[in-house]
Every structure is written in structure tokens, then in C-alpha cells.
Amino acid sequence: MKFNATKRHLREGLKNLSRSGWMTFASISAVTVMLVIVGFFMIVFLNGNHIASTIENNVEVRAFIEHGTDEAEIEELISEVESQADVEEVLFVDKEEGLENFLASTNEEVWGNLREDNPLRDALSVTASSPQLTEEIATAIEKHPQVNNVAFGEDIISDLFKITNTGRIAGAIIVAALLFTAMFLISNTIKLTILARKKEIQIMKLVGATNSFVRWPFLIEGMLLGLLGSIIPVAIMSIGYHFVYIEAGSFLQTQAYSLLPPNELILQISILLVAVGLIVGIWGSAMSVRKFLKV
Numbered sequence: 214m215k216f217n218a219t220k221r222h223l224r225e226g227l228k229n230l231s232r233s234g235w236m237t238f239a240s241i242s243a244v245t246v247m248l249v250i251v252g253f254f255m256i257v258f259l260n261g262n263h264i265a266s267t268i269e270n271n272v273e274v275r276a277f278i279e280h281g282t283d284e285a286e287i288e289e290l291i292s293e294v295e296s297q298a299d300v301e302e303v304l305f306v307d308k309e310e311g312l313e314n315f316l317a318s319t320n321e322e323v324w325g326n327l328r329e330d331n332p333l334r335d336a337l338s339v340t341a342s343s344p345q346l347t348e349e350i351a352t353a354i355e356k357h358p359q360v361n362n363v364a365f366g367e368d369i370i371s372d373l374f375k376i377t378n379t380g381r382i383a384g385a386i387i388v389a390a391l392l393f394t395a396m397f398l399i400s401n402t403i404k405l406t407i408l409a410r411k412k413e414i415q416i417m418k419l420v421g422a423t424n425s426f427v428r429w430p431f432l433i434e435g436m437l438l439g440l441l442g443s444i445i446p447v448a449i450m451s452i453g454y455h456f457v458y459i460e461a462g463s464f465l466q467t468q469a470y471s472l473l474p475p476n477e478l479i480l481q482i483s484i485l486l487v488a489v490g491l492i493v494g495i496w497g498s499a500m501s502v503r504k505f506l507k508v
Contacts, residue, residue, distance in 0.1 A: 214365065214378065223433060229264075236405065237438065239405075240405075240438045240442070241438055241441050242440070242442075243398060244439055244441075244442020244443065244490055244493075244494070245442045245443075245445045245446055246448035247394070247395035247398055248395065248442065248443055248486045248489065248490060249445075249446045249449055250391060250395070250449045251388070251391050251392060251395050251446075251451075251486065251489070252446050252449070252485075252486050253450075254384075254387060254388055254391055254399050255388055255479065255482055255483060255485065256382075256454060257449065258384040258385070258387070258388050259473060259478060259481075259482075260472050260473055260478075261380060261381075261384055262380075262381055262384065263471075263472070263473050265377035265380055265381065266377075267471070268373065268377065269373070269374070269377060270340075270344060270369060272341075272344045272347050272365065272373070273338055273340050273341075273347070273365065274337075274338075274339040274340075274341070274347060274351045274354060274363055274365045275336050275337070275338055275339075275354070275364045275365065276294070276337040276339060276351075276354045276357075276360050276362075276363045276456075277334040277335075277336045277360065277361045277362055277363070277364070278290070278335045278336060278337070278359055278360060278361065278362055279334075279336055279358075279359055279360070279361045280334060280361075281385060282335070282359045286333065286359055287305065287359070290337070290357055290360070291303055291305060291337065291358045293357065294339060294354055294357075297353055297354075298343070299341055299342045299343065299346045299349070299350060300339060300340075300341065300350060301340045301341060301342040301458060302322070302339070302340040302386075302433065303337055303339050303340075304337070304338040304339075305335070305336075305337060305338075306335070306336045306337070306338055307335050308333040308334055308335050308336075309405060311334075311335075311336060313331045314359075317374075318372070326349055334361060336397045337354075339351075339354060344374070345374060347365050347370060347373035348367065348370065348371075349402050351363045351365045351367070373438075392489065396489070396492075396493045396496075397491065397494070402438065414427055414431075414502060427502065428502050431498045431499075431501070431502045432495055432502075433497025434459070434497060434498060435494035435495050435497055435499070436491055436494050436495050436498075437494070438494045439489075439490030439491045439492070439494025439495070440487065440491055440492055440494070442490050442494075443486045443487045443489070443490030443491075445485050447479075447483045447486055447487065449485070450479060450482050450483070450486070451479045453476055454478065454479060455475050457472070457477075458472050458475050482499060
């Protein structure tokens with residue numbers, strides 16, 4: 214496409230926005246509303262997935278060592294556990310450290326006398342490379358003769374993984390459905406804008422204009438409608454999420470969780486919303502113009 218033709222198409226695309234008046238406003242409004250909804254649910258979904266991953270990654274195997282096991286045997290046990298497939302990290306927690314951790318999480322005035330005769334055992338804290346492998350690793354560790362017993366929340370771990378996986382699947386389905394709905398509604402609104410000028414398209418064809426000459430200004434118009442409609446959602450998501458991150462961040466940190474950092478998340482959401490706006494705008498225009506190119 215020649216440079217002069219490109220300038221003409223850009224100029225006509227911009228003019229079309231002002232010519233359509235209320236139809237342009239309606240198209241941009243439709244894009245804005247739908248992308249705000251999509252952006253909101255994307256933020257909820259991504260943060261929900263992040264928190265679910267944090268919960269899963271906090272799952273560990275605590276292997277308690279038999280009393281009387283000497284240092285050499287403990288070192289050998291650590292080496293054997295580290296050599297197991299799918300074991301990511303092994304930390305040794307002696308019984309004094311374990312007692313201090315226990316007292317820090319409870320009422321020391323009640324349990325402080327345990328320091329005189331520490332009943333706890335030395336232990337290994339084992340993290341799996343994948344949380345779903347925790348039970349398998351715990352079963353293998355329990356077979357070591359130096360291990361008295363293991364604990365990994367076996368009563369709740371399977372339910373935990375079911376809940377987090379169900380949440381991920383449900384969230385993905387909702388977001389996909391919203392994206393599809395947004396694309397359908399936005400493209401149809403933009404189609405109405407183009408359909409309102411069908412006589413203009415037909416006249417251009419009758420006087421000999423080529424398909425590309427007719428099509429390009431409308432494609433550019435659709436692209437601009439999608440772009441303008443995505444700017445407001447991006448601004449709302451950016452300002453709103455920064456506010457929520459600051460207000461809710463301190464509370465979540467006390468629960469050992471955190472939201473995704475605003476800069477990284479907002480960049481991803483912004484790229485998605487702008488891409489959806491542009492693609493749907495161009496697609497809606499292309500589908501509408503195509504109906505009138507055969508005269």
C-alpha cells in the first residue's frame with residue numbers, strides 16, 4: 214500500500230469517528246464496559262491462582278527423627294532424602310529450634326516449662342518440587358529406619374488440592390466466557406456503526422473503488438474504536454488495583470499471603486485489554502464491510 218494511500222486511509226478512519234457521532238460514543242462505551250468487567254475478573258483470577266499456589270507451596274513434609282540418632286546418621290539420612298526424585302529442599306530442624314518455633318506460635322507462659330525437658334524430636338523439613346508429590350515423598354521418607362513418623366497434613370491435603378484445582382478451572386472458564394461475550398457484544402456494536410454507512414460503501418463500489426480502498430478506512434476506524442475503548446479500562450484497573458494492593462496488602466501479609474505486584478500484573482492486564490480491543494475492533498469492522506463489498 215502506497216504512502217499517500219496510507220495517509221488517506223488514516224485520515225478517513227479518523228474522520229469516520231467524528232462523522233458517526235453517537236454511534237462512535239456507543240461503540241467506545243460498549244468496549245469500555247465489557248473490558249472493565251473482563252479486566253476485573255482477570256485480576257481476581259490471577260490473584261486467586263497466586264494465593265492458591267502460595268497455599269500449595271507451603272505444604273511440606275515434617276519427618277521426625279528417632280531419639281538417639283547421632284550426627285553421622287542424620288547426615289546420611291539427609292543425603293538419602295535429598296537424593297530422592299522430586300525432592301526440592303531438605304532442612305534440618307533440631308528440637309531446640311522446633312521448641313522455640315512452637316513457643317513463638319503459642320502462649321509461652323503456659324508452655325515455657327517445656328524448655329526444662331524438651332519432649333520434641335529433631336526433624337527434617339522436606340519440600341517437594343511439586344506440591345502434588347508431597348504424599349508420595351512422605352511415604353518414601355517414612356520407610357527410613359531413623360524416621361519415627363512423618364506429618365504432612367494428610368487429612369486435608371487431598372481436599373486442599375481439589376479445592377485449588379477446582380478454583381483454577383472455574384476461574385478459567387468464567388474468564389474465557391467473559392472474553393467471548395465481550396468479543397461478541399463489542400464486535401456487534403461496532404458492526405452497527407459500520408452498517409449505518411452501508412450506502413456510502415455501496416456508492417464507492419459503484420464508482421469503481423477497489424475492495425482494499427473501501428475496507429482500510431473502516432478497519433482503521435474499528436481499530437481506533439477498540440483502542441479508545443481500552444484506554445479507560447486500563448486506567449481504571451491501574452488506579453483501582455494500586456489502591457486495593459496498598460489497602461489489602463498489610464492484612465494479607467499477616468496471613469502469610471500477598472497479592473501480585475501491581476506493576477507486573479497491570480502490564481499483563483493492559484496488554485490483554487488493548488489486544489482484545491484492537492482485535493475485536495478490526496474483526497467487527499472487517500465482518501461488517503465484507504457484506505457490502507459485493508455490489
